[in-house]
Amino acid sequence: FIDFSSAFNTLIPQQLICKLDKLGVNTPICNWLLDFLSQRPQTVRAGNNTSNTIILNTGAPQGCVLSPLLFTLLTHDCTTTHSTNHLVKFADDTTLVGLITKGDETNYREEVDLLTKWCRDNNLLLNVGKTKEIVVNFQRGNTQHLPLIIDGTAVERVSSTKFLGVHISEDLSWTANTTSLAKKGQQRLYFLRKLKRSGASPAIMTTFYRGTIESILSSCITVWGGSCTHSNRKALQRIVNTARRIIGTPLLSLQDLYTTRLTRKTLTIIKDAHHPAHNLFRLLPSGRRYRSLRSRTTRLRNSFTHQAIRISTYPPPISPHEQCSNEPPPRCLETLH
Numbered sequence: 001f002i003d004f005s006s007a008f009n010t011l012i013p014q015q016l017i018c019k020l021d022k023l024g025v026n027t028p029i030c031n032w033l034l035d036f037l038s039q040r041p042q043t044v045r046a047g048n049n050t051s052n053t054i055i056l057n058t059g060a061p062q063g064c065v066l067s068p069l070l071f072t073l074l075t076h077d078c079t080t081t082h083s084t085n086h087l088v089k090f091a092d093d094t095t096l097v098g099l100i101t102k103g104d105e106t107n108y109r110e111e112v113d114l115l116t117k118w119c120r121d122n123n124l125l126l127n128v129g130k131t132k133e134i135v136v137n138f139q140r141g142n143t144q145h146l147p148l149i150i151d152g153t154a155v156e157r158v159s160s161t162k163f164l165g166v167h168i169s170e171d172l173s174w175t176a177n178t179t180s181l182a183k184k185g186q187q188r189l190y191f192l193r194k195l196k197r198s199g200a201s202p203a204i205m206t207t208f209y210r211g212t213i214e215s216i217l218s219s220c221i222t223v224w225g226g227s228c229t230h231s232n233r234k235a236l237q238r239i240v241n242t243a244r245r246i247i248g249t250p251l252l253s254l255q256d257l258y259t260t261r262l263t264r265k266t267l268t269i270i271k272d273a274h275h276p277a278h279n280l281f282r283l284l285p286s287g288r289r290y291r292s293l294r295s296r297t298t299r300l301r302n303s304f305t306h307q308a309i310r311i312s313t314y315p316p317p318i319s320p321h322e323q324c325s326n327e328p329p330p331r332c333l334e335t336l337h
Contacts, residue, residue: 001161002115003130007092008067009059010123013037016074023073033070058123068092078118082107087115090164103143116150128153132161134170166220172299174224178232181217185239188213189246196246205247213243218257222265225258226302259311266308280305281312289313 004010016037017030037060044051060067068091075094080087084099084107096115098108119126133148133155147154160169160176167177192213195205217236237254244251252260269275282291290309295301 001132001134001163002094002096003127003132004092004094004119005125005127006059007124008062008071010125011037011060011071011074012058012123015122016070019077020073023076036066037070074122078115078122080111081114082111084108085111093164095163100145105145109148112148112150126150128155131155133157134159134161134168136170136172164220166223172227174228175232177224178228178236181219182235182239184216185213185236188216189239189242192243192246202247202249206249206251209243209247209251213239214252214257217254218261221254221258222262222304225254225262226304226307227299262304262308262311265304266312269308270312277305281309 013034017034020030020033021027038057040056040061041053042056043053060070071092072089075089078087078089078094080096084101086097088095088097096111098105098111100108116126128150131150135145135157137143145157147157149155158170160167162168167174167180169176192205192209195208200208217239233254240251240254266281269277270281272278280293283289284291290312292309292313293306295306300306
């Protein structure tokens with residue numbers, strides 16, 4: 001899990017424009033972006049005191065909607081060399097995933113070295129102190145892995161870390177993630193009770209719940225919803241039940257939320273032929289059902305892809321709570337065939 005030091009502030013406009021030109025972006029847009037990113041005045045004001053103005057010719061403005069897009073375009077040529085490695089990029093959040101077979105880490109470590117060199121060539125500074133490594137290994141016996149070294153510094157190996165708002169653990173369990181979600185949900189129940197005491201209508205409280213509590217509990221639920229334990233699911237459902245008693249109206253259960261979001265995501269993947277997971281959904285010769293994937297472990301069987309194929313083949317019935325909710329109910333995926 002790679003961390004960049006001030007990623008947006010290190011962007012060099014001229015270097016970005018060269019890459020945009022190679023991507024086929026027309027000259028007027030390139031010139032506009034170059035003008036937008038160059039010669040930007042900046043001052044600091046504290047009370048009645050104002051600093052001298054300095055001119056910035058590097059970086060992208062913080063808070064600008066263009067900055068993540070420009071950074072993504074800058075890093076589009078940062079790719080893996082070995083087929084056993086995979087880069088996951090979302091703006092300045094970058095993760096390198098390596099498959100180590102029979103204890104051979106050569107390709108993985110070479111990929112890290114190449115990534116470090118690419119960052120150096122593109123004026124990006126790796127923050128090794130905040131970069132983390134997780135080793136997922138379910139083989140019997142303890143396999144020792146040498147520390148990963150970047151620029152002479154060992155990368156910290158952790159048992160759990162946070163990536164795009166989701167806590168990922170080395171045992172691929174979701175206890176840390178659901179515990180964090182439950183804590184946030186409990187804190188927001190306080191404000192729901194305050195609304196109740198102030199005489200807010202059920203409609204207003206439902207809107208508040210959906211925007212501040214349900215959105216937290218269902219964050220990335222398609223990733224962890226099928227694999228979290230019964231106790232973790234029960235802890236989150238307890239928050240939903242408390243909110244339902246406070247508001248006094250039916251609310252979607254956690255399972256209904258998971259089913260709805262899973263179905264919606266599955267539909268999106270099936271419709272998008274360019275989605276990386278699109279080819280995993282293969283119709284049987286009958287054209288009415290999707291081919292199931294083989295899985296030897298419960299962990300894999302409960303993962304997103306397997307659950308998505310299962311729900312696309314056997315769509316669940318609509319629950320009464322879903323009928324009372326503004327959330328669109330799951331649709332039978334056979335209508336897409």
